[in-house]
Amino acid sequence: MVDVAFQPNRTAAAQSGRRRVGLRNALRRKSMSAFLMTLPLILLIAILVIYPAIYSLHLATLNKAMTKFVGFGNFEFLFKRETFWLVVKQSCIFAISAVIFKALIGFIVAHFVHNVPANKQRKWRGMLLVPWVIPPAMSTLAWLWLFDPSYSAFNYTLSFFGIGPIPWTGDAMWARFSVILVNVWYGAPFFMIMYLAALKSVPEQLYEAAAIDGANWWQRIWYVTLPMMRNIIAITTLFSLIVTFANFDIVRILTAGGPLDHTHIFATWAFRVGIEGSDIPLGASVSLFMVPILAIAAIFILRDITKRGNEA
Amino acid sequence: MSTVTIDKSGPTRKVKYGSMSRDRTWALRWSYFFLTLFAIFSLTPPFYMLITSLKGSAEISAATNPWWVHQPTLENYVQLLTSNQFLRFFWNSAWVSIIVVTITMLISVPAAFALARMKFWGSATLATGVFLTYLIPDSLLFIPLFKMFAVFGDWTGIQLVNRWYVLLFIYPTLTVPFCTWIMIGYFASIPKELDEAAIIDGASWFQTLTRIFIPVALPGLIAATIFAFTVSWAQFLYPLVFTTSTDQLVLPVGIITTLIKGDVFNWGQIMTGALLGAAPPLIIYAFLMDYYIAGLTAGATKG
Numbered sequence: 252m253v254d255v256a257f258q259p260n261r262t263a264a265a266q267s268g269r270r271r272v273g274l275r276n277a278l279r280r281k282s283m284s285a286f287l288m289t290l291p292l293i294l295l296i297a298i299l300v301i302y303p304a305i306y307s308l309h310l311a312t313l314n315k316a317m318t319k320f321v322g323f324g325n326f327e328f329l330f331k332r333e334t335f336w337l338v339v340k341q342s343c344i345f346a347i348s349a350v351i352f353k354a355l356i357g358f359i360v361a362h363f364v365h366n367v368p369a370n371k372q373r374k375w376r377g378m379l380l381v382p383w384v385i386p387p388a389m390s391t392l393a394w395l396w397l398f399d400p401s402y403s404a405f406n407y408t409l410s411f412f413g414i415g416p417i418p419w420t421g422d423a424m425w426a427r428f429s430v431i432l433v434n435v436w437y438g439a440p441f442f443m444i445m446y447l448a449a450l451k452s453v454p455e456q457l458y459e460a461a462a463i464d465g466a467n468w469w470q471r472i473w474y475v476t477l478p479m480m481r482n483i484i485a486i487t488t489l490f491s492l493i494v495t496f497a498n499f500d501i502v503r504i505l506t507a508g509g510p511l512d513h514t515h516i517f518a519t520w521a522f523r524v525g526i527e528g529s530d531i532p533l534g535a536s537v538s539l540f541m542v543p544i545l546a547i548a549a550i551f552i553l554r555d556i557t558k559r560g561n562e563a
Numbered sequence: 564m565s566t567v568t569i570d571k572s573g574p575t576r577k578v579k580y581g582s583m584s585r586d587r588t589w590a591l592r593w594s595y596f597f598l599t600l601f602a603i604f605s606l607t608p609p610f611y612m613l614i615t616s617l618k619g620s621a622e623i624s625a626a627t628n629p630w631w632v633h634q635p636t637l638e639n640y641v642q643l644l645t646s647n648q649f650l651r652f653f654w655n656s657a658w659v660s661i662i663v664v665t666i667t668m669l670i671s672v673p674a675a676f677a678l679a680r681m682k683f684w685g686s687a688t689l690a691t692g693v694f695l696t697y698l699i700p701d702s703l704l705f706i707p708l709f710k711m712f713a714v715f716g717d718w719t720g721i722q723l724v725n726r727w728y729v730l731l732f733i734y735p736t737l738t739v740p741f742c743t744w745i746m747i748g749y750f751a752s753i754p755k756e757l758d759e760a761a762i763i764d765g766a767s768w769f770q771t772l773t774r775i776f777i778p779v780a781l782p783g784l785i786a787a788t789i790f791a792f793t794v795s796w797a798q799f800l801y802p803l804v805f806t807t808s809t810d811q812l813v814l815p816v817g818i819i820t821t822l823i824k825g826d827v828f829n830w831g832q833i834m835t836g837a838l839l840g841a842a843p844p845l846i847i848y849a850f851l852m853d854y855y856i857a858g859l860t861a862g863a864t865k866g
Contacts, residue, residue, distance in 0.1 A: 390609070
């Protein structure tokens, strides 16, 4: 009897002991397998993102033949070149004005789509998002053809209103305008979709309360919609600022930096200098000038995203 | 819009009620009007691509109304789809995109699972790092990457520059961070009870992932797949830098480098090629629009 009663006890004790060991093993196995699962990701980021980023700092300190260390020589050379300051100015004009117009158009269009009855929203949203879906290299070709100096379909249409042929990509100011226009065309749908999602998450009661308090259309937007959407607006704008600032495809295909470097931005000029001009160190130095602006935007995005995480 | 708001502050209750519904119909009419304008703005370039692709070269250079086709012809399509070079670009693009999507999923799904569920030393930092990597643009890395692969070729004798498969190493830097990030969001939203139940039933971590997480987070997985495909299909800078021989080019670069010969633009063929190049993402979008939009908004709203 005693034996029998004792036996299960002992096996239970042994089992629990084994379970503790097993648990420790499992824990070790858990962190081990978690590490193995993330290993490819870590390797990819380390070898193909972080290493090239550091390598580009190293490249930027070499001479053209990449045989001699020149310190800040490349940067000093850039600071003395007029084209460089032109590129800095154009990149800022391009990114800031394109992002502002994308955000404004996106906000307005999102409101119009939101106004339409729910069963028709899908159709409109579907049509308005098409520019974002087409690969930008392909759609920029269509714009290039619309802007063609001799067969421009836009100039054909405008000639009926008595507006003379516009040198869309031939004149410096018009070329800048065209590049920004194509970028706005391509990027505005992204803002529209983000703002539409944000608009849908604003509770209807807030608008009802505002209407009871006698708020007009403008006050409803200013005191209800904008504060509720603030976070999404901030994240979307900062994100788009990064993407627009680093844009390559549109400028490259539409103007290739011309006329006379008047539409070059950092990415296209880095390509021209570094790959086409085979001065890799100078190209690396040019693209490194994007880092401060990207870093500032990234810090703010990260702050907003962690804030969201804490609120949730 | 301003007249609408003035109407609203009518004096008596009845009038106000009536003006409110009138208000709404007017707001709706204005919405439709502006939406039509914006839709025309959005669809003009693709429409013009289609129009031009149906024109013969004589009609393109004629001074007729450019917005209409008078003698539609499929000549451009026939020429491109029977040209070995163009088909080669198409196949290169298709192979690169499909393999990159596979690599991306194989790397990012297990990583996202580990980062979302199996908390380990440094996992939070790594998740933030993944998001930061997603913010690093291609135009920052193309020069050091190009030099890196050239040096690698010199050292090992394995020449990767100017081969289409070099893109298989490079595109994942664009797709993996974002896919991992949105999969972390989707996985984190799965109730903990679900995988605890599976662990209690004796499932291993791998089984929990394949039997529970992947089926439950399938919409997120589809959104991530679509994202990876469209990014690899549309990428222009990396193939332009890394590949130069015509048999190694992918579609966007191929169209631009071979159909534009010096100053001669064969616009009929360029537009046809551009339309064919835009077709796969557009077809995916037409059928899976909701997943596409979910993936688009997930980057900022999840996580």
